[in-house]
Amino acid sequence: MNVHVKRSEKTNARIELIKELYTPGMSALDIANAVAARTHEQLSRMVIMGIYARNRAELAEYPLRAWGETKQSAKLKRDRRHRENDAKRERRRLARIQREAERAAAPPRTRKERKAPEPSEAQAYDATATLKRLFELGARECRWPITGSKADTLFCGHPSTGVYCAHHQLRSVGKGTISEQRAPNDLRRHAA
Structure with a gap:
């Protein structure tokens, strides 16, 4: 109808x-x-x-x-988008230059060296160990192997806050390879 x-x-x-x-x-x-x-x-x-x-x-x-049907409006949108992208690129470039200038002006960082004990000190310390088997160790006792092999291994047993006591923690961390030493700085640089 x-x-x-x-x-x-x-x-x-x-x-x-x-x-x-x-x-x-x-x-x-x-x-x-x-x-x-x-x-x-x-x-x-x-x-x-x-x-x-x-x-x-x-x-x-x-x-x-x-x-938005005219060619002119599409061109204006495209031009505005290009200007915005160019401005973003320029801001990133200036920020990168500023970070590099700040790094260059900053005093060099001193690296704290953790020095491992001398071999003679290490032997003297290991001589004071309580020497326990793994199943005899408590939750807060050092698990640094001192003597033996496989099932007959005896461990340090000194009080600890983590896996190792303070002495063995120092001995477990070495200087590392060059790439391991550079890793923290590389991570900081890539994160920025």
């Missing part, structure tokens, strides 16, 4: 005004602004789109431009 609704005179007047003001490439917002300039009646682009939706056949010769 096709019901025909009679258009109001106001709508007819608006349609005639749209036809009169129309130029190719106009958007609904452009038409709304042109109508407002002519009649001092504030219309939104949605009102214009509604008129177009209800009167498709009559306004078919006056097509609306879609939002």
Whole structure:
């Protein structure tokens, strides 16, 4: 059932005004602004789109431009995106230069050397060990192997806060390879 609704005179007047003001490439917002300039009646682009939706056949010769459809608007978006990316790159470059300048100006860091005990000290300390088997050790006793092999291994047994007592902790950590020594600085540099 096709019901025909009679258009109001106001709508007819608006349609005639749209036809009169129309130029190719106009958007609904452009038409709304042109109508407002002519009649001092504030219309939104949605009102214009509604008129177009209800009167498709009559306004078919006056097509609306879609939002962002022109080449110029696409070029403007692309140019803005390039400017933003260039600005980000420049900010990163300046930040990198500033970090390098701060590193160069900073005094060199002194490296704390943890010195392992001398071999004679190590032998003297191991002589004071309680020498226990692994199953005899408590949770807070040093697990540094002193003598024996496999099931007959005897361990230090001195009080400890971790796996080893303080003396054996120093002996367990060596200077390391060159790459191991550089690793903390490399990590800091890559994280920045």
